[in-house]
Amino acid sequence: MRVNRQMTPLLLGVAVFTVSLGSASGGLGVVSGLPFPLPLAAATAAGAAAWWARRSWWPLALVGAAAYVALVMWPPLVVASYHAGTRLRRTRDIALYLGAAGAVLAASVGAGRLAGGTRELATATAANAVLMIVAAMVLPLVYGLWIRSRRDVLAAARERADRLEREQVLRAEQARDQERARIAREMHDVVAHRVSLMVLHAGALELGARDERTAGTAAVIGGIGREALANLREVLGVLRSPGQPAPLAPQPTLADLDRLLDQSRALGIPVTRHDHGEPRPLRSTVERTAYRVVQEALTNVHKHAAGAPTDVHVRFLAGELRVEVSNRPARGDAVPDAAPDAAPDAVPDAVPLPGSGWGLAGLRERVELLGGTLRTGPCDGGGFGVVAEIPLEAA
Template identity: 40%
Template sequence: MSRRHIMIDACLGGVVTLIVAVAIAANVGGSRGPDVGAYLFAVGLGLLMLVRRSHPSLALVATAVGLSGYYIADYPPIGLAVPVAAALYSAAEQGRTLPAISVGSVLLAASCFFRLRDGEQLNYLLGYELPWSVAVMAGAVALGDGVRSRQIRNAQQRRREQDLLEATRQEAARRIADERLQVARDLHDVLAHTTTVISLQADVAREALDDHDPAAAQAALAVIRTASGQATQELRATVALLRRPAEHTPRTPTGSLAHLDRLAAATGLPVTVRVHGEPVPLPTVVDVTAYRIVQEALTNAVRHAEATRVDVDVHHLPGRLDITVRDDGRGNTGGRGGGHGLTGMRERAELVGGTLTATSGDGFEVRARLPLREVP
């Protein structure tokens, strides 16, 4: 309990003690006049206000028992409303509305019985005293129950706000994780493709120099220059993305089917690119997914298949885009087992609602089917 609550309850207890003491001193009835015992009842009723928050049921029952004992001792009447109102309020505030109503009703009934027995006028009791006491006690219960309802609503609102904040944090963390995964995939595709091409063409250039074939060496170096230049461009775009503040608009992925010819030229193998059907504007995510799938398939062809040529077919069909990458190598298994190539391609296709299959036979073939719908 806070110090503020203790001060409030102490003040309330003092008020209750003072009002009851004044009523006792008025000595408006009762066969026994006010004495020290009567005033001790006033002090006790006031002290009960100090435990009304932590033990509302105890305060309510003790108040009822104390008032009963006071009237049984035939001290001057002090009424019911003021002594019991704070206890009724506290009980209702703590969710004990029914016990509060029950105790209040029993006290009112007992009070009416004893006062009528002692000769109280019925008109005065039912016309003034009883309605006043009922109104004050009912108001105390209603006020306590209203405060409790407001506290429950406030607590629920705070929980909703906390849940919303937690959901927002989780969503932000998920978006960051997705972004990091996307960057990791892009870096894997770019670096794997480029390093594979450069490694292969460096061997070609070395063998050409050993064979005194400068033209072949120059051709291999030209492929290396093209591949490294393309990789540098994409890496710069990725670095710019990582440096961009989080509040900026979502990034535009690098790579597009419009760059397939440049990608094929940087591969170092004879690559034939054929486009079938009428090209249509593609959703950005589908466009970059298709590009990355072709890039990874070409990387696998260079790295694993020992292929001498690759055919890339792009089919623009109603509602979808089909891609086939076929090489004449030895049926590579790039990306299976512990690799990430085929796994990454398949994940990319599934993220846009598509499928990807890979078959090995006379060469290696990758088929992707991507729906032409914008994916969040």
């Protein structure tokens, strides 16, 4: 497309030169009687002016007027009139151009009468003179005006469409911002308030506990609650200021895995970690996803199989990191199936913990975004297992 646009002025110049030379050499049955170099020079000037017309059409109009009066060379006038129609916007300018057309007509009639013969018949008679000037100047001018009007309409339509699209985007962004603000308010007023109460009650229980075990458990609950409040504060900052996110704390990686396991142990779940292969630094996205896999799996153990012995296997393989979390039946109970939607088996009288129902689904999306796979289901010996395979070269 760019090559064609660059070639169009050159092709137009060649066409005007060729047709002009033919018309000056008797193409209309009019022989000027002038030496051949003069029509050749006029045709060359007309071709060059036509090539330049996209930048400025006035030289072509002047060359066309002079060539038409002297040699009845009409192609430059046709192209110049078309360009005048596409460029002239004020009524006064169009009227001046039509006045110039009348002047060219009068000069052509005078030249025809002086030349006599065929030239006088073609350009000096009233009918032929009007027909020639209408065909060479008026009709191309009208066609150029129509083309310009059509372009203006299309440009206005495109501008209107772009404006409507921008307004739609702004409305969508405004609706998004309002929804984010509403979610932030709800989270602050409901979730943050409840978690704050939980932390306060845990602190009171820690201070008033009569045995060390209860005080330790209350301290763990208070610490987890404070971490939840910190994370919630960061999320609220992002929701309220999407353009300028609040500075976030470092995201947990495999280096924080032992602290996560200690929290589960403090809440009564015996967790054993097994590392396989040679540990080595991995990409932050890989380590963060592995941490979230273990975190979600332990959360499900707390909710559905509290007290069940749990094994966490971290396997450093050649091309991937494999994380396996599985729990076994607790304290000689019947073989439990700690599926996320099952009722808790380890503590029959406990009130089931509420859940969003999207934990494993969101976890699967997180793993698959890195090109990995997540498998969940009952284990052969009882309990429930979560296996995540994360490629080391994940983006």
